[in-house]
Amino acid sequence: MLAGWAVTLIGLAVAAAGLVPVRSGITTATAALVLVVPMALGVAVGGFPAVPFGVVAGFLTFDFVFIPPYYTFYVTAWEDWVSLVVYGCVGCTVGVVVARLQRAQREAEARRVEAQALWAERERLVEETNRVRLLEEVDRLRTALMGSVSHDLRTPLASIKASISDLADPDLRLSDEDRATLLRTTEQETDRLTRLVTNLLDMSRIQAGALVPHRSATPLDELVAGVAARLGPILGEHRLTVDVADGLPLADVDYLLIEQSLSNLLENAARHTPPGTAVAVRATAVAGGDEVEVAVVDHGPGIAEEERERIFDQFYRLRAQSRAPVGTGMGLAIVKAIVEAHGGRIRVDSTPRGGATFVVRLPVAPETALPDDADVATPAEA
Amino acid sequence: MARVLIIDDEEAILRVLGTGLRARGYDVDTARAGAAGLSRAVIDNPDVVVLDLGLPDLDGVEVCRRFRTWTDVPIVVLSAHGTEARKVEALDAGADDFVTKPFGMAELEARLRVALRHGARRAVADEAPVLEVGPLRLDLARRRVDLRGESVDLTAREFDLLAFLARHAGKVVTHRMVLEKVWGPGHGDETHYLRVYANRLRRKLEEDPNRPALLRTSPGVGYQLVAPEDP
Numbered sequence: 274m275l276a277g278w279a280v281t282l283i284g285l286a287v288a289a290a291g292l293v294p295v296r297s298g299i300t301t302a303t304a305a306l307v308l309v310v311p312m313a314l315g316v317a318v319g320g321f322p323a324v325p326f327g328v329v330a331g332f333l334t335f336d337f338v339f340i341p342p343y344y345t346f347y348v349t350a351w352e353d354w355v356s357l358v359v360y361g362c363v364g365c366t367v368g369v370v371v372a373r374l375q376r377a378q379r380e381a382e383a384r385r386v387e388a389q390a391l392w393a394e395r396e397r398l399v400e401e402t403n404r405v406r407l408l409e410e411v412d413r414l415r416t417a418l419m420g421s422v423s424h425d426l427r428t429p430l431a432s433i434k435a436s437i438s439d440l441a442d443p444d445l446r447l448s449d450e451d452r453a454t455l456l457r458t459t460e461q462e463t464d465r466l467t468r469l470v471t472n473l474l475d476m477s478r479i480q481a482g483a484l485v486p487h488r489s490a491t492p493l494d495e496l497v498a499g500v501a502a503r504l505g506p507i508l509g510e511h512r513l514t515v516d517v518a519d520g521l522p523l524a525d526v527d528y529l530l531i532e533q534s535l536s537n538l539l540e541n542a543a544r545h546t547p548p549g550t551a552v553a554v555r556a557t558a559v560a561g562g563d564e565v566e567v568a569v570v571d572h573g574p575g576i577a578e579e580e581r582e583r584i585f586d587q588f589y590r591l592r593a594q595s596r597a598p599v600g601t602g603m604g605l606a607i608v609k610a611i612v613e614a615h616g617g618r619i620r621v622d623s624t625p626r627g628g629a630t631f632v633v634r635l636p637v638a639p640e641t642a643l644p645d646d647a648d649v650a651t652p653a654e655a
Numbered sequence: 656m657a658r659v660l661i662i663d664d665e666e667a668i669l670r671v672l673g674t675g676l677r678a679r680g681y682d683v684d685t686a687r688a689g690a691a692g693l694s695r696a697v698i699d700n701p702d703v704v705v706l707d708l709g710l711p712d713l714d715g716v717e718v719c720r721r722f723r724t725w726t727d728v729p730i731v732v733l734s735a736h737g738t739e740a741r742k743v744e745a746l747d748a749g750a751d752d753f754v755t756k757p758f759g760m761a762e763l764e765a766r767l768r769v770a771l772r773h774g775a776r777r778a779v780a781d782e783a784p785v786l787e788v789g790p791l792r793l794d795l796a797r798r799r800v801d802l803r804g805e806s807v808d809l810t811a812r813e814f815d816l817l818a819f820l821a822r823h824a825g826k827v828v829t830h831r832m833v834l835e836k837v838w839g840p841g842h843g844d845e846t847h848y849l850r851v852y853a854n855r856l857r858r859k860l861e862e863d864p865n866r867p868a869l870l871r872t873s874p875g876v877g878y879q880l881v882a883p884e885d886p
Contacts, residue, residue, distance in 0.1 A: 424709070424735060427735055427756055428668075431668060432667035432671050434757035435671045435760050436671045439678070445679065447674075454671075454674050455674055458667050458671050
């Protein structure tokens, strides 16, 4: 309000000072019109409370400066009374109109600010809700993971404990063949536990961002053969074929991590395809020569197009198996993290005539890189 | 010798249980899924079934339920530690006993023997006017109980409870089953009644009520009436 008064007073002073030199040359009506302007400005700044002040101040200024006799508040001519009254009326009207406009603008501004605040609040709530939902999801996943991890840990333990309890039973007469079966099962199930624990450790390293491959020039034929031999038992009734291209260049990879990845892919294939179907591991050089490709081909139900991205997500399991989920849902996520830590790529395709083919591309060790035109692989050397 | 049907999707477990039970003289059949197990049972007519609760096709509890629609064959459930609720569900659905993984083979075989012994007799127990469990003899028509030939005084409720347990001798009966059958529908949660009555029965029947040989407690699950010579 004070600002409105100040604007009015300064405006009136400036207008009056400006008009005094030409006072004799203009009509009182012109002066009155000019003096309305500072009052209107004052009202624009100060709103309704500035209206009476502006009208009174303008009225007095008009009378004092522009109504003869000058610099007195006397009014002698009747026309001047008319001018003063008209000025007062015009001043009031203009003041009220401007004040209304100003109030409307203020209110609009207030509404805008309020709307903005509400919007921000809404955003915050949405964010909050999302965060809560995410936490719930994480919690649910953690519970699911705990459940499946403990199931997966307990399953081999059950076989091991049952085997050992028989082997250790002095009253039980076991044939040599039975004894061998039990010992072999114990060993295989111990390996399975080891793989699971390794996966758990890898997963925690991945989550901690501490997965750094220790690369060395690695002969893939050796690695693939080793994994195939070790996983033979879990592949059980699956027919496993291994096909490593002759003279495949050495891969520049961490032996243990890639071994683990391949184990996961094979275990995955064994788990999700019917017994008796074929599982193949193929390793070939990629044209261009700086990558090798390892494919695990199965003939199971395959993976629907829309699930191909998500199967590499942590804890993801195929929808079709929601009835009795198998595995921890970590295996493929670990493979992806490991492959990508090597600068490689993984994808899943359809196997012709049904099934899934997981294809992993890995970098070739520098000193054995093939020449560009390499259709024929060069002999590998360690 | 007794014929066992093992239903489990774990290759290793099938191999180990099969080897161990065959070495003990059982005839062993195996199935890797619930539906396959149910149809094997029709063909093989096993004396006892070992059933894993986590199967790929059917829920283990559902498998129990389906078995019970047509056979009284004793079912021993393999359950994982920490899944007490599922175990109780399986027992309510008609399983006889359970073994928690991981377990020793001696423990499993002990459960199988109890299940086999009582399972064979339970077939006739439903209509029998007289039930015998170890040193106990219950005359259902005359509501009379003898322990080693000596008459025992029981209240009406104690008798009903003992009669129910004897009719299911060898089977682990859940708290809910007993309460609903003996106390009536709507009493399923009143486990404390049951504890009081079980203790009364033990004081009247057991040589050492603190170390019961007849009326065993299955902690958190229920009770099992067995002959003391059972393992």
